[in-house]
Amino acid sequence: MKANVSLLLRAGGALALSALLASCFPPRVPDSSVSLSFTLPAGETPTPDAGLRLAAIYTVRGSEGPQVKVLAQGYLSGDRGNVYLTRSQLEQVDQANCLPYYHSAPRTQETVSVAGAKSCDISFVAYRAVGAGDGPTTANVRYLSHDTYSYAAQAYSYSFKVAGNGLSATERGTRQAGWTLVRHLVINPSATPSEFVVTRDSAPESSLNLPLRLHAPTDAFTSMSLKELP
Numbered sequence: 001m002k003a004n005v006s007l008l009l010r011a012g013g014a015l016a017l018s019a020l021l022a023s024c025f026p027p028r029v030p031d032s033s034v035s036l037s038f039t040l041p042a043g044e045t046p047t048p049d050a051g052l053r054l055a056a057i058y059t060v061r062g063s064e065g066p067q068v069k070v071l072a073q074g075y076l077s078g079d080r081g082n083v084y085l086t087r088s089q090l091e092q093v094d095q096a097n098c099l100p101y102y103h104s105a106p107r108t109q110e111t112v113s114v115a116g117a118k119s120c121d122i123s124f125v126a127y128r129a130v131g132a133g134d135g136p137t138t139a140n141v142r143y144l145s146h147d148t149y150s151y152a153a154q155a156y157s158y159s160f161k162v163a164g165n166g167l168s169a170t171e172r173g174t175r176q177a178g179w180t181l182v183r184h185l186v187i188n189p190s191a192t193p194s195e196f197v198v199t200r201d202s203a204p205e206s207s208l209n210l211p212l213r214l215h216a217p218t219d220a221f222t223s224m225s226l227k228e229l230p
Helices: 002-024 089-095 207-208
Strands: 035-040 052-062 067-078 080-085 107-110 116-128 141-152 156-164 167-175 178-187 193-204
Touching: 035 089, 035 141, 035 207, 052 080, 067 089, 080 116, 089 116, 089 141, 141 193, 167 178, 178 207
Parallel strands: 167 193
Antiparallel strands: 035 080, 052 067, 052 116, 067 080, 107 156, 116 141, 141 178, 156 167, 178 193
8 A cells, every 4th residue: 555655656746847847848839940942944044143032022911002021032052042931930921911811813703611711922033133132123033933832820722713815714722721832733734725724732741842943924824833734
């Protein structure tokens, strides 16, 4: 009996010590910082004096209209580059820009699985900087990516159609809750050359190890995919 009491007292003491340590040293919050790599289009390598920089940008939708802000910058070495996003920077975007699902162009047949689903995107561009303090503008952007690093307050899916200039596109997307890399994929069947199918889905975390491909900003339907399928 005494042995059992002794064991219980020891166990109780161990639990009390664990509780004390837990209160003094709370569990560490996982670091959500991320490093993303980029590549230029095949065959395009800028000269060292080209002044190309990478920028992570996001849009704030305020009372004065949309405003683009630079979140972080990186540099290209040859045809490759990296941008590092810290946890505090991601929280800054979350607080400033995550609003209910939003669109800025006329769309038809639009559906959203969760009413009021909140989301925000970080986009990436490569631009030519002349001065030390230069940021990206519509005039100096040379390359961009349609892949984004995005946040969703909760998982949701959406779809819509858009048409113009003789082209039409159907876009569908799924978002996981939290921060994820969202890959932009385009299919253009040869049987319907003026119709595009676009998907923008949250990718597995392992996709963060794959580079994001930059391209010239002239083609809205460029992606990491083949542009034509039989």
